[in-house]
Amino acid sequence: MSDFSNIEACPVRNVLDRLSDKWTMLVILVLGESKEMRFNEIHKRIGDISEKMLTVSLRKLEADGLISREVYPVIPPKVEYKLTALGQELLPLIDTITQWADRHMQQILHNRQQYNA
Amino acid sequence: MSDFSNIEACPVRNVLDRLSDKWTMLVILVLGESKEMRFNEIHKRIGDISEKMLTVSLRKLEADGLISREVYPVIPPKVEYKLTALGQELLPLIDTITQWADRHMQQILHNRQQYNA
DNA sequence: CTTTTATACTTACTTTTGGTAAGTCAAAGA
DNA sequence: TCTTTGACTTACCAAAAGTAAGTATAAAAG
Numbered sequence: 001m002s003d004f005s006n007i008e009a010c011p012v013r014n015v016l017d018r019l020s021d022k023w024t025m026l027v028i029l030v031l032g033e034s035k036e037m038r039f040n041e042i043h044k045r046i047g048d049i050s051e052k053m054l055t056v057s058l059r060k061l062e063a064d065g066l067i068s069r070e071v072y073p074v075i076p077p078k079v080e081y082k083l084t085a086l087g088q089e090l091l092p093l094i095d096t097i098t099q100w101a102d103r104h105m106q107q108i109l110h111n112r113q114q115y116n117a
Numbered sequence: 118m119s120d121f122s123n124i125e126a127c128p129v130r131n132v133l134d135r136l137s138d139k140w141t142m143l144v145i146l147v148l149g150e151s152k153e154m155r156f157n158e159i160h161k162r163i164g165d166i167s168e169k170m171l172t173v174s175l176r177k178l179e180a181d182g183l184i185s186r187e188v189y190p191v192i193p194p195k196v197e198y199k200l201t202a203l204g205q206e207l208l209p210l211i212d213t214i215t216q217w218a219d220r221h222m223q224q225i226l227h228n229r230q231q232y233n234a
Numbered sequence: 235c236t237t238t239t240a241t242a243c244t245t246a247c248t249t250t251t252g253g254t255a256a257g258t259c260a261a262a263g264a
Numbered sequence: 265t266c267t268t269t270g271a272c273t274t275a276c277c278a279a280a281a282g283t284a285a286g287t288a289t290a291a292a293a294g
Contacts, residue, residue: 001150002215004143005164012146015218015225020139022252022280026121029129033118039271047122050253055272065228075261076269086221093214098119100210101132104203108132111182139281156242167282172243192290193241 018064023049023057025094028083031067032091036082066090135181140166140174142211145200148184149208153199183207 007013019025023046030045031037037045043054058081061067066087072078083091124130136142140163147162148154160171175198178184183204189195200208
């Protein structure tokens with residue numbers, strides 16, 4: 001049983017803190033859909049993420065080594081993102097959650113309605 | 118390939134949006150450690166969550182039907198929380214991520230340092 | 235009999251995180 | 265010369281989360 005309250009030293013806290021922001025897990029999922037993706041492709045695929053937050057999310061994932069960023073020196077700019085081996089390892093774990101989501105969404109929506117009544 | 122940009126209709130977005138806040142996944146993990154838990158127990162186990170946010174997180178999880186909340190009419194108050202069957206289904210999926218975290222934390226910390234240099 | 239303690243919250247206020255819209259850069263095309 | 269293109273950046277505003285204090289009530293302590 002890990003010591004969740006020791007935030008610095010606890011791997012679980014360390015990783016969950018990084019995944020527990022508004023966009024990170026979704027960005028990983030999206031990147032898992034194709035070999036590599038350009039900034040605007042990811043942006044369109046998600047739809048409602050701001051450019052600012054997409055930039056921030058991608059930079060953090062890059063810093064952790066979960067994605068790689070390749071800049072082509074052309075104009076207009078071209079930048080390709082893809083999951084690293086490490087990132088690809090994480091992908092199926094998040095994907096399992098999305099499958100669970102597909103199976104249980106109806107139930108959850110129902111529960112929410114009950115609760116608000 | 119689901120339509121992530123249709124936030125209302127997409128189960129993945131719907132569930133990820135709920136899990137993608139600062140504390141939800143960690144609260145589920147902690148509740149998975151014992152049969153049931155009282156408010157202050159959860160609070161101490163996590164350590165740095167505020168009482169306010171713990172209340173908010175628990176209420177949302179309750180609304181979705183992932184945890185149940187039992188109030189004993191005593192003074193001082195006693196309230197017990199535990200995962201429902203639905204919540205217990207989700208637990209191993211989050212737990213798999215924490216195991217991945219344990220395996221790769223060193224590498225990730227190393228990557229972060231490299232990036233900031 | 236007054237004060238303290240215990241537990242699970244609220245509430246008012248501040249800080250951090252995220253959203254919005256406009257701007258930047260440099261070359262190619264009209 | 266003016267517009268378009270793509271990947272951002274920036275200044276400013278809104279939403280989420282943190283902080284510290286307060287609430288309720290009865291039993292136990294002094």
